[in-house]
Structures are given as structure tokens and as C-alpha cells.
Amino acid sequence: MFATSYPPEPAENVSGPALELLDEMRIRLMECRLVLQALSGHADMNFDELENDLDVAEGGVQNAHAAASLVHQGAALDARWGADWSRPRAIFARHGAAVRGGATRVLPERSVGDRIERALWQLPPADRMQNFTGPRPQCQSAVRATGAQCVSRAVYLGTGSFGAHCYTHANRHERDQYRMHLDIVAASQSELYEKLSDQRHRIGQEVSERWLQTRADRRRWAEEVGLQPRSADGGGE
Numbered sequence: 001m002f003a004t005s006y007p008p009e010p011a012e013n014v015s016g017p018a019l020e021l022l023d024e025m026r027i028r029l030m031e032c033r034l035v036l037q038a039l040s041g042h043a044d045m046n047f048d049e050l051e052n053d054l055d056v057a058e059g060g061v062q063n064a065h066a067a068a069s070l071v072h073q074g075a076a077l078d079a080r081w082g083a084d085w086s087r088p089r090a091i092f093a094r095h096g097a098a099v100r101g102g103a104t105r106v107l108p109e110r111s112v113g114d115r116i117e118r119a120l121w122q123l124p125p126a127d128r129m130q131n132f133t134g135p136r137p138q139c140q141s142a143v144r145a146t147g148a149q150c151v152s153r154a155v156y157l158g159t160g161s162f163g164a165h166c167y168t169h170a171n172r173h174e175r176d177q178y179r180m181h182l183d184i185v186a187a188s189q190s191e192l193y194e195k196l197s198d199q200r201h202r203i204g205q206e207v208s209e210r211w212l213q214t215r216a217d218r219r220r221w222a223e224e225v226g227l228q229p230r231s232a233d234g235g236g237e
């Protein structure tokens, strides 16, 4: 036996249905958040703590799904630290260690939950025109102390155009244009934010209605669960 060899461990595995269920769990937590927001019109209460709890829980499920996706794809993992199964963070760390050791990096698969999150919670980039390729122009001024050319980037004035100078060396006209550009970006961002917020509210109401429609089934299910014998009561086998 070599000193560096690890004791044999059972290979970890995550099934396809398990992965689907974790994504579904995340989506149901998103539904909870949407319903909670829609509740504000019907309940005069402050639910900010509950909202935060749901947010944290959803983040936890998202991590669990991403880590499970790595295991499901057979990503290389360094040896486990103990006898117990790894938590999501440990899976990421073990895969990171394996990649540093030369293994191929595997990314979590995109899930349905990711798509919903992007559509309902993420604002698009502030200024699409800024996403152009190629280097950004450099400031035309010289640094007073050394006389060398300033190495800062020229200020961005929106819609793909730049000033001749960085913010420090900008003249008043450039600074005014720069501030105007920032105001326009801020206004369009807050408009987009409002739109997203309205959309979440509308979908929250739809989900709320769907939930209310299934309440009769829920009550029936609760009764059925109550009728099932509990093993602690000595009922059944």
C-alpha cells in the first residue's frame, strides 16, 4: 500500500430525477417569494423577514442544485474530507482542487430555475452600447507632474462615444455630457426596474390564484395523511 493512496470510497452519484426535484424545489421557493409580494395588497403586515428567509433558502437550493449537477455530470472531485457525504460548498471546493490538479472543469447545467431567475429578477446591462469590442480610447492629457501621457481611459458619453479625456482631465463640457449620460442610464434602469417589479407582481397574482384553486385538494390530502397509521402508534406493520 502506498502512503499517498486513499482508502477506497464509494463513488458519489446524483440521479436525473434528484436533479429535477432540486430545480423544482427552487422554483417553488420562487413561487413563494412571488406570492408573498402579491400578498402585500391583501394583508397589512410587514413580511420583510420572511422574504429574506425565503431568499436565503432559495440561494441554498440553487447551490445544492449546482453542486448536484457537477456530481451528476461526473465532474472530477478530490477525495472527501471525512466519511460523510459532502455539502454543496465542499463539492465546489473538491472539484476546484481536482481542476487545479489537471482535471477538466465542469460547469453546472443551466436549469429552468436559472431561466426564471433571469427573466424575473435580473436587470439587463445598464448600457448595451457600451458592450462594443475593441480597446477603449485613452485620455489625451499629459500628467502634470511627469509630462507623460495619462494612462486612464477616456470618459464614456453613451451610445458608443467617448470624450477626449478621463474624468480627472475632462473639461466642463465633457463632465456635463458624462453626467447627462449617467442620468439617462439611471432613468432607463429605474424604468426597467419598475417594469420587472410589475411583472413579478402580475405573475405573483397568477401563482396565488393557482394555489387557491388547489386548496380543496390540499385539505383532502391533509385528511388522507391524518388517516395513515403512524408507526410510533403501533398501527400497521
Ligand SMILES: [Zn+2]
Pocket (backbone or CB within 6 Å): 139, 140, 141, 150, 151, 152, 165, 166, 167, 168, 169
Ligand atoms: Zn487623464
